[in-house]
Amino acid sequence: MSKIQIKFLNDNTNNKKNSNFLPEYATSGSSALDLKASISKKILLHATEVILVPTGISIYIENPYITALILPRSGLGHKNGIVLGNLVGLIDSDYQGELMISLWNRSKKEFYIYPNDRVAQIVFVPIIRPVFSVVQEFKKTDRHTSGFGHSGV
Known part of the structure; x- marks a missing residue:
């Protein structure tokens, strides 16, 4: 189990119980933790608009073999058209700034973000840091240089 350091940063997170903003797993089988709007x-998020929403927290992963990915919440995306403006957020192990959520309203309707709304999710994943070996040629595979769609529909 890796320990991730977390700080509560602003009046919205510090004036309430900090546990309200501690990322949580929604169920025992959840892979990602919910992030809330601080x-x-x-x-008001207008149709086609992109805004940055603060979470009121920062994390320090420290371990260079772990990264965090910020992902959209599937219900917000499917039902309301609210997805991440950058599609996926990548949090490097040495980043210590506030986690900000870029929200994009790709729908044609206005949408409200309320205090403490769960607006995104964060998942921690292992990182493989390869060492490159420069070669003149690769050992050819059956696929070799066949590109996208080479195997059909």
């Missing part, structure tokens, strides 16, 4: 009042 805002003091609702925000």
Whole structure:
């Protein structure tokens, strides 16, 4: 089990119980932890607009063989068209700034983000840091240089 350091950063996270903003697994089988909007009042997200929503937390992973990925919440994306503006957020092990969520309303309807709304999710994954070996030729495989769609539909 890796320990990830976390800090609560702003009035929204520090004036309430910090446990409200501690990322949580929704179920015992969840792979990712929910991230909440650390805002003091609702925000209107217009159709096709992209905004940055603070989480009020920062993390320090420290271990260079672990990274965090910020992913959209499937229900928000499917039901409301709210996805991440950068599609996937990558948090490097040495980043210590606030986790900010780029939210994109890809729908044609306005959408409100309320204080403490679960707006994204974060998953921690192992990293493989390869050492490159420069070669003149590869051993040819059956696929060799066949590109996208080479195997058909």
